Amino acid sequence: MIVSTVIAVGDPTGGAEFGAIERLAARAGTPPRGEVWIGDDAAVVRVGGGVIVIAADALVDGVHADLRLTSLADLGWKALATNVSDLAAMGCVASRAIVTVSAPSEAVIGPLYDGLFEAAAAYECPVVGGDLTGAPRLVVSVTVIGDGGVEPPPVLRSGATAGDEIWVSGPLGAAAAGLRALRSGEREGPLVAAHARPRARVGEGVAARQLGATAMIDVSDGLAADLGHILDASGVGCALDHVPVAAGASEADAVGGGDDYELVWCCPAGTDLVEGFARRALRAPLRIGRCLADPTTRTLQGRPLGAAGWSHFSPGDHFSPRE
């Protein structure tokens, strides 16, 4: 699970590091006009005569992954795919990656890079450089960059307004159900694959941007938490009619489970996204609710929408937020 792509907002709701991140954002300075710094899935900067979107995440063995349950190649795949997902959540396409690996042994490098290169090929986002260092525990940090100058501009988390409809790119909860399956001894099947090899929804993100998305995020920490970031940043509430649940998952998985990397976004009411997605040969997106003017109201079928969260800085090591 990814904590945050850009320091300010991507971290879990309510985690101890959230305060730390807010303090950093306040210290980082004010971006020049046209740039977006700490506080979204990716930063938007003007460098080299163009507009660049850039995002980074670190995965730590024992914190974000349990190598007894998932392979090094899966960890490598995930490290790159989740960063590609962060640019997809801006409606942008990651085109180059740079990777630092801090590893306890040289033996992990080859298998880890099997997965990194597989994801690089799948997303046409080659690894162009990086660093290898020794460390007592494996840490993989990936940075991706992409073209942010495409029109309309990158979709932030902060643009939703009351009345906007809320959409997701697909059913949720498969990754959480897959983690449970792994823990009970399963080693294959679609749920396990959903956890081990998450897909970045690049085409969906670009389509949502082109079709008028006002705010967007990827579901890395769970729908409640991540939609919550949009609501926080936009100053609106939500009323969800339903949450689409992936086959084999529960509603709790879909609402609270992370690691799905589906996209959730807002769009002006009445926008026909289904046809636009069909025209692009993409899976049909699903409308799940709407934005409310009252930022304190967040409901699913009239009940409060629970926001699962976890902190990376709680005592002791932990693999999953929800054990």
Add this chain to the structure above:
Amino acid sequence: MIVSTVIAVGDPTGGAEFGAIERLAARAGTPPRGEVWIGDDAAVVRVGGGVIVIAADALVDGVHADLRLTSLADLGWKALATNVSDLAAMGCVASRAIVTVSAPSEAVIGPLYDGLFEAAAAYECPVVGGDLTGAPRLVVSVTVIGDGGVEPPPVLRSGATAGDEIWVSGPLGAAAAGLRALRSGEREGPLVAAHARPRARVGEGVAARQLGATAMIDVSDGLAADLGHILDASGVGCALDHVPVAAGASEADAVGGGDDYELVWCCPAGTDLVEGFARRALRAPLRIGRCLADPTTRTLQGRPLGAAGWSHFSPGDHFSPRE
């Protein structure tokens, strides 16, 4: 000490990871025309309609720094300054940074970022985003990007030819002497500062590029090792007349000691760099020798130029390569 900025070449000569890096470079694919991937201080890529230079390094507590001897703020400074140095070694200016921190405790974040923000201000390279995660040992991974479209193009390691003169931006060895001073109990003074707060030679790198440098690198692993990377990449040898030694350092510090972050570069014979540097109000660069056609000859005043090296993957934790 930085192992490598871009995977292929920045690592120490002869380390076990060198083989791993070469294998990765072979697997990463062939860059499109005009791009430089794994194998230099930074990668050069075309993204967002422009040319971007990008570099990344990770610093690991206990491997690259000993927090009993240096402060978290110093570690933060170093993590950013050394990446700025990697772009300087291409003749380029880092303009934006993205940082992932994996930390055992939230308490380290503030002090670490004190140094990161100080360096960001000093080099006008703001931190625009990143990630915070938990981890048993502190790892700071910094990526910087800059404009690579400036003319003449970024200076690689591979452009030196026989007869080129070899220059350095200043005397060497202060950082190694500073580390020794720290270990013997000193906590201040210019040598300690040279180790704790290395300076990126940005103006010098840009000037060298503008004045015709054919190959360049920053001295992170020691002159012998880093000049060795230029010689390896360019297929030439060298005859050094002398090595300028920083006050308080020894010739061994200057030849074998890392962490100085002075630049070393090659230039066609007869180029008047001293006047060009003076015109830019920069310290006078120092000519130390010349490139030879025979790649197997590497001498300092007729003696073999020893190449100190270390491996991040040797058994056990280690702070310094040369203990």
